[in-house]
Structure formats: structure tokens, C-alpha cells
Amino acid sequence: MRHFYSTFIVPLNWGVLCYFVALGLFYLVLYVSAALDMRQYLREVRSEKYREVLSSDIAPSISMLVPAFNEESSVKESVMALLTLAYPQLEIVVVDDGSTDQTLSILMETFHLLPIQPVYDRRIPTKPIRAIFRSQQFPNLIVVSKDQGGKADSLNTALNVSSSELVCALDADTILDPDGLRRLVRPFIRSHDVVAAGATIRVVNGCTVSRGRLVSERGPHRALAGIQAVEYLRAFLFGRPGWNRLGGNLLISGAFGLFRRESLLETHGYAKSVGEDMELVVRLRRHGYDTDQPARVEFVPDPVAWTETPVSFRELGRQRERWQRGFTDTLWRHRSLLLNPRYGVLGLVVVPAFVLFEWLAPIIEAVGLALVVVGLVFGEVSATFAILFFSLACGIGILLSMLALMLEELSFRRYGRARDRALLVVWAVLENLGFRQLTVWWRLRGVFSYLRGKKSWGKMTRKGFESADEEGSRPVGSEAQAAVGIAGPPIAVMIPPIRIAAMSGSMPAESNRES
Amino acid sequence: MSALDLLIAMLIAISSAILVVLATVWMSSLIRAHRIRIEPSLSKARLSIITSLSGAESTAGDELSHLGWFSKRYVIGVMLDLAPSVTGTSRSILVSLGETVGVVQKAQRNVYSRRWGARLYAARVLTAFGVQSDALCRLLVDRAPEVRAQASAWTVVTPNPQAIELLVGLLADPDGLCRFAARDALVRIGLRASEPLLRALDSADVDVTNQILEVAAAMGDGRFVPGAMVCTRASESTTRALAAEVLASTGDRSAGPSLVGLLKDDSEEVVVAAAAGIARLSYWPGASAIEPLLSSPSWALRKQASITLLGLGAPGTVLLWANTRGEGDKPEMAIQALHLRSISHRSEAA
16 A cells, blocks of 8 residues: 555545645745736826716717516616716616516616617527617617527527617616726726726625715625635736736636627627626637637726625535636637637746636535545654645635735735724635535536536525625625636545535526526 | 755744835834824815915915925825815916926926836826926827826826927837827817827828827817828728718818718728718718618628618618618618617607
8 A cells, every 4th residue: 555655546646745845836926916016007097087988978888788587676776877877978788588577667766767679780699679768868878678588598688679889788787987987997998909897896895885976985794705805806906817817818707798799799799608708708809819819808906896695505506616617618618719829928927827726626626635534544744744735725715815906905905994904814715614615615516517418507686785785695696716826725624514405496487597 | 955955944934024115014004104193184284275265265374384284295195185176266376376486396307217106206297287387298299108198187287399290200100109108198188289299290100190180180170181082092991981071071062072972982890980970970871871871791881871861861761761761671670770760769759
């Protein structure tokens, strides 16, 4: 047995260690890149009032695409909030995806909708449209009622009906900063090569929301939401901006992203998949290389969309599993990009890095765990060494989170109260003591369920923002893989034996929509 | 060194790094706490300046006594917040106040800074205050695109012939933000920019010509008609389409026959622009030339033709009615357009 250990386990141990070092170096490069990008951005926007864009006749027009399915609790406030967004040429297209509740009638009553018959080109095939309405009060509000076809189908319908140069995909229950669009449009003005731009998503749990608007920005006071807030900060303050300089982003959150409409239509719009937001961005970038038209994807850290995160382990587990499935699905669909020189930096840097440091991370972490256990059993690894190694791995995880908090503190400072910031530090530490190991388990489950061919979204429970406190629960699906971007270093520790309940097939909403 | 020693050393290094980061966060929090503490006093100063700007009895000394407490950074912040919202006498008072505090002088000095960030900030301060300065032309040819873009916005506030000429030159800038800022500034400056634009139109390359035409279309100045007529014969289809837009934007119905001529163009983009232009000019004699487009195999052309006919009033509507029968795509588009009309009438009635 000892011979087996020295022949097989020791080299594997070295492999894990090398991976560990490579990951640390990769994050260091990403952080430096993010810090440089952030510094440049903050200089550019310092004291900028965006008045020029707001009142410019030549600013690109934007259509907001808002899919809504059984959103009766929040649709009124969400649309009201969208109508107050500060942007000169704004069209809002809400698509009611065959809701079985009062979503459509609430919209009709609130906004005095009148049926219209617009002349539009159905460039992407979608489920049949039942009726199209325009608001008498707000002429820039269009509501489409259609047969149920899922989120991607709703977005494609909105894409067909919309008429603007740029389109912004948005969940019906996402809250935008009022001047978010003006900030996000900047990369499109700057370069015609830009086909998509993403923004920061933050956790709304703990904040006060009134009439679809954020009234006070507070950090979550409960551990699970707080830890996710730290994860989001890490992903959006140093993961995404870091990629801006290292070859461009591969992911724009479905909760808030701006796209060039023509590019979306050319690539046949949204695909029906679990991780449709990531798949779309990869497809757009790939199409750019295939047609020799540069297709850049930018990330702008300043505009913020606020979204609610799951507050129970069960729902969080489902969400993370779904994200990993979507991630795996996208990488598999576009596997020909990997190390393909035809796709330049996308094929040679971005996709390999995502495979190596994101997709493989939970697998290597699990292997690391097994190795430590085997080492302890064989007496090859001392308990002191194992504890020190665990401490080091936790330390690196904490350091990465702290660096993200430092970037936040030196840049946007959205959390005003000292108590909120202190709590974020606490969550950053706690995250590494159990939560990270749980996410490894969930992500592994995601990979395995993808291999088993599972394609449903799972249960969706929605609450209106007005009623949702930190206990409210809703697995946010459309900001898929929000936390993908910075997963943290592999930590070889015991995964808590928590049995995550299998995804219930009884789950109606999204699961049926995909099947 | 054993593996254990290496681990311990790495652990110490990581712990030290965490402590340094925490200390930075803490220091930053202290600075923020200071800002929160002084906010009430800052509000008082802001209020006092607003009172002064509104013409109420107050002297500059009162405001300065409030502002004297704060560092220049805060003072600039307060004034920058207020500057874009005031005009006329109020702005003059604000500028004189800024000069007294030294904000304007500092910005004028920073225009010559070696750091692009400082130049950009200075340009923003001077734009907000609307200060006339020779430095404007210098910044319009700055090496940093952000500074050039900001200088374009500054030109709108303090336009002069030389700056406008440079602004027209910025239409050929390699940076998209600069080109956008220049186009936007020229549209805002309006008729004063027409002559330099017309001069540039004669000698510009294709890209710049297109941008000039885009600006001209937003301005709607009749002086662009001859130039646009020439551009309708350009080799680039985008240029011809933009020329059609310019002709329509002037509101001069004498341009109608030229637009009708463009309906025979090979490019779909040009034909769509010409048809839209005919509707914009309400040039009803063009209706008969539009009608055949209802049978076009291109969806975009059929759509534009139906909407144009709808926009031409009675002559167009008659032709739409006449096309509701028959085979192919023509009747469908005509019927859809007529539906639009009936819905819009219903909407008006409602």
C-alpha cells in the first residue's frame, strides 16, 4: 500500500499543489488587471455628470427587454421604476410569457394599455403572440402577451418587437440604479466593435426598497445573504474588470446587460439553455471571429443592478448547481474554441482559463480533499501539516475577499454604514469556514447532473421586493454564474455531509418551460 | 527548509497581507467617517451659496466663511454640484466666487498638467463654470481622448471659430468617444457650426463625410442641401442614405424629386432612407413612386413603403387601399399599415 501511495498519490499531491500555486498567480494577475482597470475608469468618470448623453439627440436608443412570468407581486413596481430611468431614447418592452396569474391584467389596468398592431420583422422564430399593447400614459411602454415559451423565447419575442439600436436584458424583479443605462452605454459610444456590456450585480437583501426603487443601501445582516454579498463583490469588482484587460469577458449577467440588437439578431438571439446568458456572450464573441468582425464584450463596474439572493441552503444549492450546469453546458457547446488559434485570445487565453480555473476548480478541490484524507490514513500527512495547509488555503480565500472589499472601499463605497462594512469583513472570514466547501459540493453536483442530462431550471419561488425581507427566498436564476469569475483557491478539507435534496420534478414554472 | 517551514512562512505572509488590507480598509473608513461628520457643515455652506446665487442679500464673505473650513477638494465638489444648474447672473456670481476661492485658477493651471487625469478634471471644472480660456484649443488636440472629448463639451459652452474648426477636425478622431462628443457638440452649437462643416464636406473622406451628414441631419440647416445633393451620387451607400436624411431634415420640398430619384438606387439602405425622407417632407407626388415598393421582396422596403404611404395622408391611404387585394406580400403589408391607422384613430378617440 505504501508503494501505491508513493507511486500514485504523491505525484497527484504535487499536481494539486502546482494547480494551487497556478491559481494563486492567476488571481494575482487578475487582481492587478482589475485594479488598473478600475483606476483608469474612476479617473475617466470622476465628476462626470453624464448630462451630455442624457440630453443628446445622437445618443443610441435603448430597448429594455423585460420577460415576466407570474410576476403579479412585483411587476407594477418594476415597470414603474423602469419608466423613471434616466435615458433620452428609451423603449420598454415587457413580455408576459403566458402568465397564469394577474400579471397581464395588472399591467393593463395600471398603465392603461391599448392594443396595437405594429409592423415588425419576426426574425427569430418564437411562440405565437396573442396581443401587443401600448400604454396610453407612457408611449414608450410596450407590453407583449404571448404563449408560454420560457425566458429565452420571451427575450427573443421582445428582441423582434423592439426597435432600438441597443437592447438591455433585464429580469422583471431587478432594480437598476437610475443612471445605470447612461453609464453602461459608454463602451458602445466609444467603439463600434463592442457588442455587449455588462454591469455590476449587488445583493439587495438588507436594503430598503420602495416603489421599485432602492431607498437605502445596506449590507445583509444574515450570514448566508452576507456571504453571497461578499462573493458578488469579489466577482464583480475584481473578476470581471480584471478580464477587461486580459482578453475580454465571457459572461454578462442576464439580470442586467446591454447588447447591440443587430448582433443579437445575427446570432439568432437567446438560446434555450440553463445558462443562456453565458452561452449568448460566448456565441457573440465566437460569431465575431467567424465573420471577421471584431466583437468585444466590456464590463463597466459602476452601473449597478440589485437582485435578491437565496436565503436558504436548499435554494442556494439549487442555484449553484444550476449555474455549474449552465457553465458546463456552454463550455461543451463551444468546446471547439478551446486552444483554437483561429479564435485568438478567446480560444488561447479566455476559454482555457475558464476551464482550468473555474470549471476544474471544484473537481481539483474535491481531489485535494480526498488526498488529505488518504494521506492522514496512511500516516504520510501529519495532522499539523493538514491543519496548517487548511489555514493557508482559508487565508488565501480570506485575502482575496479582503482585496475585493478594499477595492469597494477605495472606489464606489456603496455600503455607507460602518456596521455594514464590518459585517462584510466577518462574512468574508466565515465564507471560508464551511460555505466554500459547500459550494464545491454543489458545483460538483452540477457537473454530475449535467452529465446525467438534466436540463430543467428547478423551483422558482418569487416574492415582491416590498414584502421580501432577508427571510424572503427566491433562487435568482438569471444572473447565472454571477459568482463565476472568482471561485477562490482549492481547499482540501472535508466537505460537510449535507444531503442536498434532489431537484423536485414537481417544480412547475421554469422546469416545465424548458422541457 | 522543510515543507512545514514553507507552509508556516506562507501563512505568516498571507496573514500580514490580510492585516495590511484590513488597515487600508480601516483608514479609508476613517476618511469616510470624517466626510460624514462634516456633511452638515457642508450642507450649510451649500445652502448659503444657493441663497447667494438666487440673488438674496448675501456677500461673498459669508459663503467664504463657510467654505473656509473645508479643504479645496470639498469646495470644488460643492461648486461643481451647483454649476450646471445655474445660468446668467447666478453663474457669474458662482464664477466670481470660484475665482475668489481659487478653484478656477487652479483648474486653469491644471490644464497644463502632465497627468491626463488632472487635465481632464480641470477641463470638467472649466466646463461647469463656463470659463473662457485659450487653453480650450490646446485641450481639443490633447493626446488623451478623454480630455479631447471633455474639451468638446467645453466648446459648447464657450464656442469660438477656431475651436469649432478643431471640433470639426475631431470628427476624424480615432477614438469613438471623441467622435461622439464632437458630433454632439456640433449639433448643440447649431448654425454657428454650419460654415466650417460645409467647408469640411468638400474635402472630407468617406467616414468624416458620413459624420458631417449625420450632424447636418440633426441640424436641419438648408445650407446643406447643395452638398447633400452632391453626396446622393457618392459611391458609398451609407453616404447616399445619410444625404437623403439631410435632404429630408431641411423640410425643403424642392428636395422631393431628388428623393424620388433615390428610390431607384441599388442599395436597400438608400431606398429606405429616401422613402422615409419623402414621408418626412410630406411630398405626396412621390406616392406613386413609392407604391411599387409594396411588392418588393425585401421586408424592410415593404415596411418603409407602407409607413411612408400612411404618412402621405389621403393620396397614400388611397394607394394602400388599392393594394389590399391581390397576391403575395403586398396586401398583407398594406392591411397592416391600414390597421395602424385605424388603431391610431381609436387611440385618439379614446
